[in-house]
Each structure stands twice: as structure tokens, then as C-alpha cells.
Amino acid sequence: MFKLDRKLIISASVAVTMAVLTVGCMQNGAEPTGVSSVNGKVTIDGGVIYPVSNDKTGPYYVNPQVAADAPEIFNGRAPTANEIKAWDKDVMPDGTGLPEGSGSVEDGEEIYEAKCVMCHGDFGSGGGGYPSLSKGNGEELQKTLTNNRWKDPQADGPTRVFGSYWPQVSTMWWYIRDGMPHPFSKSLTNDQVYALTAYMLNINEIIVDGEEVDDEYVLDREKFLKIKMPNVNGFEPKIDGPNGLDNVRKFYANAANFGAQNLNQGAVRCMKDCQKESANTKRIQGAGISAFTPPMSTQRDLPKSDKAEKKIDPKAVYANTCSMCHSAFLSPGSAEWAGYTAKGMDKVYANGIHGTEGGMPAKGGSDLSDANFKLVVDYLVHGK
């Protein structure tokens, strides 16, 4: 019914390409070779593709009844308008998909303190096994992106956080709405998402339309669309607009753009005396990283019996599982626990075992038995 016109263009140009190749060395039935351009357009990723020829793509046979001119199969049904509305909720930089709503920095901070700080740290500083959300003034930190620790390993590296690195604020709004808080995603209202986004702008000291995002600032859709992130021009190739895909194709057609070496673009396959005099062997510093779980082994022995419930070391469980969030908040033996233990340890255990809306996942996401989990809770509350 509806023809896929571009597919036909590819098929036609493949025939031309393959004809050229056939003159060279192809024999009937031989495997089609990879080609790096189709119909004058280079491949999008700088690699080769394997168009169908002689009923094969590369070494694979294809059913010509499907491949030649795809049969018009429609196995599903049309979605209803409501169904599309329910799922089509992505938010694009131009505001497509961004609903109306508003939220203040003040409200955002309150939500952050209740639902986010335990993982992302005070003012988005990170440190709890989850990403940092701010390291200070985004515009200033954007200048650190040229930092590189090749020549001087002790130098400061680049700071890649929301304010200094992310090109679009729509990404933040969309991800908070769909992916946060991490253990309870898709639980925030649109106004809460606006508020949290406002708070993100605040702690990254982003200027919106000439205006400072202070505690009283209220973000809404109209203001949102005026936000320009400091690093909006920090990426290549340029993917926007009608030339976006052509820009991508051109970028990857040149190996030098992405640190690659291509023999068709002047690279050499050196076999003898390929190194400079200054070549030297760089070794792993210190002991390197070898804290693997399970420990590295190639032994063929029988696993130790795990029938009896293993005795756990609460301190080790804390270090591996709980510390990601609990090092920043309600850390082992912290005075903050007093506010929770006042209601009795049974309540604390229950909250831990079942999880809380405040961000505690059930059993911290572990698969411990209740008895073992309580030992970990005891360790967290008492610090020993």
C-alpha cells in the first residue's frame, strides 16, 4: 500500500555498486562485499554495509521473497489516539512533549532534600555512588572541558556535570520525569519535575534569559524554552536541522575526526621497526584494581556449600551495598538515626525491609534474609 521509497533507492543503487564490483573479482554466488557508500551517500558510521546481492547479504542468505521488495505485512493494529498520548511523552529541545506546569527553586530544594539527597549528596555534590549533579558554576566549569590528564596525570580533569556539560535542559526534565527518583521512577508530578529542574539550574548557577535562578525563581514552560546551556555548542558532529545526517556522514568519513586510522585514508600497516626510540612500557600503578566479585579464579573445584544460610559481615554488606547512599545520609552510627529509632527498632526494621517513599529501596535492593538484613540495620544504627 505505502511503498518505502527510500528502500527502493538503496536497492537500485546497490545494483549499480554490485555491478561495478562484479567487473572486478565477483563471481556469481560469491559473497557480496562491504561497500562504504550507497547512491553517492557515504555510510553514516564510517564503516561498510553489505547490500543484498545474489540473495545474500555478506555471508548470509536471505529469502528473496522478503528481501527484494518487502511484502506488505501488517501484523498489528493501529494505536488509539489515547494510547499514543500515553506513551509519546518524550521531551525534545524545542519543547515538543513538554507539558505546561511550574515549580520554584524553593519547592525543588524541598523535594530534593526528601527524595534525592540520600544518593546525589548535598547540593548535588554526589559521592554516594550516584552521579554528581553540580560542582558549582556551570559556565565557569564548562571551561574545564579542555583539561586533559595525558601529559600531567596529576592535573585536574574536566568536570562533566549537568551545568558544565549537558547541551540541552530538556534532557534533564525528561529524565527526572521518567527515570527519577531511581528506585521509584515515574512518581513525580509535572510541577515537581519543574521544581527539581529549577533547583538543578539554581545549584549549577545557570542564567536564564539574563536572570539569575535564585531561591524565589519559579520555572515554567515559557521560561524553560529560553534556557541556553553553557555547553550547547560543545559537541560534534552537528546533528540538528535538515543537514544533520549529512554532517554525521561527513564527520565519520574522515578517520582523523575520531582518532581512527584507515588504510584507505593514508594510514600505514607497519610490520617492521614501527616504534619511536622513546617507546616505553607503562605498568599498572600500585596493585591496580583487582577487587572483583566473585574473586578471579580459573579453578575447577566444587563450590562451597551454601545450603546453610551464610553468616554475613554487616560491615562488608554496608560497604558493598548500603554505603552508596548511606555514606552521605544516615551513615553508620550517625546521630541522624535518633529521629528514626525514636519510633522503635521494629519500625526501622520494617521500613528497611519494605522500603520507604523517602528513597530507601526494599532491603536496600539486596536479597538478604530478614534476619541478616536486621543485622545490617543494627550495624547502620549503632555503627558497630
Next chain:
Amino acid sequence: MDNKKSNQEIDLNKRDFFRKTAALSVTAIAGTSLISSNARADDPAIMHHVPWGQKWGDPITKNLYGIPSAYEHTVTRRYTKLLASGNFRASIAVTPIHESMGIITPNGLFFSRSHGGVAHVDPNEYRLMIHGLLEKPIVLTLEQLKKYPSVTRTHFIECPANGGQEWRGPQFNSVQFAKGFMSSAEWTGVYLKTILADLGLKPEAQWMLAEGSDNSEMGRSVPIDKVLDDAMIVWGQNGEALRPEQGYPVRLLLPGWEGNLMVKWLKRLEFATEPWYAKEETSKYTALKPTGIAVQHFYANEVNSTVTSPSPEIPWTNLKDGDIVEIEGLAWSGMGTITNVDLSLDGGKNYVEAKLKGLVLPKSWTRWSYMHTYKKGETLLLTSRAIDDAGYIQPTIDQEVGVMGVESVYHRNAVETWEVTATGEINHVQIRS
């Protein structure tokens, strides 16, 4: 009973005898490397009845879905806290590629990476919606999806951060962690272009959003070129349903491209004129260069290779002088088919050609091999270098760092080197100028 020993007891006595013989022989030959066949102890593993040979094995009714031998329990994915985020819900467990055979990873060892944990999708409630710039948007159940004509292809999937911890120098003395952020499987599904053939894709559609139904609603923008070339929607992995870790029941497969693009637990494909700027194509999966500009939409995993044997996990400490040993490894390219692998024994100063072996498929793991005569006490620097049919050759570290710097995190494919010490231990090193 007392004066009539059971057969079993006699067997036990025999065993004691052989044990003693073996012990005496070992004492006698200690320090000797040349043993005549007469002087050598008989191997108890041959001389004795083995326990599993004298009693019933398991009935076929046990383990109706098979599991590996209990003795293989150390062949597993592994993780490290260094790479842990989000309470191991935004983390990675990597494949023991030193134990890999051929070009297929068993499903239970396939590396596992998620951004909001491994989702467990009810296949009865599974829906795939394809909409946007189409004349005929569509909703498919799993059953309806599987009715499309299927294709089966062998491709690796690689996290573009494979090796990404080692831009500034080697860190992991382990091939599992240095190169195991990848696995390979035979995938079964349908070409996306086959489904689109009847949906009336509009000419202005340049980009496709692929979105997962998991906790993180992982999404990525895919250019139309790939959609209409070899993009697949897959439900089969090595002859069975996808594992939950791989997106059960359905994931996107973009042969050769970043694993992150191959959205798991796939629920929605939308076509539009502009890309989406999803979180995992901006804040992450972008490669920062020393210019301060980051490469975005860095799709294909470039040509790469590694020596898997020997490796830090598989050392040469038991080799004897004159042993002929196979140096073996993997080569792969997301940009085409492997054509050559070169091997250097001196860290990249001089190369010889290694031999490809087995099936050589596009955008697939490829096995390579080189036979070496081991000289006791020799020290070597083993460096492999792969070439693909798009003309790409693995860069030296100096070449790659010269353009990309050391802050890219992603897409590091410079040659890697194992040092073979005089005692046959293997160390991960880097050769730089």
C-alpha cells in the same frame, strides 16, 4: 561378613596402594624433568574406578532446563565496585572472555548492563508501538511481532566503555575486566525495514527514537540510515528467548554499534525530523576531546582485538622449554568484517601475520591464532592489531591519544599489550612514546 571383604573394600585397598606408589614416585623424581615411561607413576585418575562410573547418574527428569557442571562455577560474569553505580542498578557485570570459546557467548555469561536494573517483563502484556512520521502507526503484541519473517545473525554487542578505564594507563590486570564489556550471540528477529515496508515512512523522517519500558525508560536516537540497513528487532538469543538481562522479550539490535543504542525491553519506536537528546546520548556516551569538544552520536565500535590466551587469567607458568603453544585471541569490528590480525611479540615494534580461524562474519567476533615455540625464561610483549574490510586498522596508543586525549571514556580501541615475564606470569601493560 568379617572374613569376606566386599569388592568395595578391596577397591579401597587398591586405591591406597596406588596412592602410595604415586607418592613414592613423586619423591623419587623430584627435581628431574626427564622421566622414562617406566619410572613414571601411574595416574590414579586412570587406574581407579571413578565415583561417577560406579553409581547411577542423575535421572533425565532432573534439571529440565540444564545448568553447567558444578565444577564450572568460577566461569561467571564478574563485577567490581569501581564500576558500580545506583546500587548495582546502573552498573555492569562483565564476561569472562578468557574462558570464551569460539565466537558465541553462552546466554548466562553475556555481559549485563542496565540503567535502572534488569526489568522482568510479562510477555503477555508486552506491546511495541511504532509511530510518528508514518502513514500507518502500529501496535504489536509479542505474538504478532514474531509472525514477521525472521532473520538470524551473529553479532557481538560491546559497551563502548570497554577498555575505557585505561585511557591514562593500564588498571586491570585481567582480560575479563580490560576487554570483557562485550559478548557475542546469534540473534533472531526481524529486520526493522521489513516491518516498516507497509507503514508508509514519510520522507522527512530522519531519526528514530528507541525507548525501553524499564525503570530508566532508556532511550536513544537512531539515524534513518541504520534503520533501513541492518537494524533488527530481536527476540531470540542463541536459539532461545532473550535473557532478561538482554531485554526479554524484545530488544533493538544495531549490528556493530554501541551496546547502549540497542535498547532493551523495547516498547516504542518514534520517527521524527530531529534527534531527541536523550540522557545517554548527551551526559554519557559522548567522547570528550582535548579541544573541549565531545564527539556525540559515536555509533560504531571501531576495529579492535585482544589476546585472550595467554592473559593475566591464563598465564604460561606451567609451560616447559620448547612447548609449542597457541597464542589465541579475538578480533572484532563494528564497521565491517575482520580481514587481518597482526601479532607483535615485542610490544608493537615488529609484527607478523596471525591466522584467522573459524567463521569470519561481518560485525562479529573473529577468532585468530598464532603458534609459538616457548623458550623457558623468555620475556615477551604480546600486542595484537586487527584490520577490517572498511580499511580501519587499530591505532597505536600514541595515535589514538594524539587525537582523543585521555578523557574520552568511550571508544578506546588502541592496541593492547600483555607482558610475558620470565616465569610466565602475564601483566597488562601499555606501550607509549
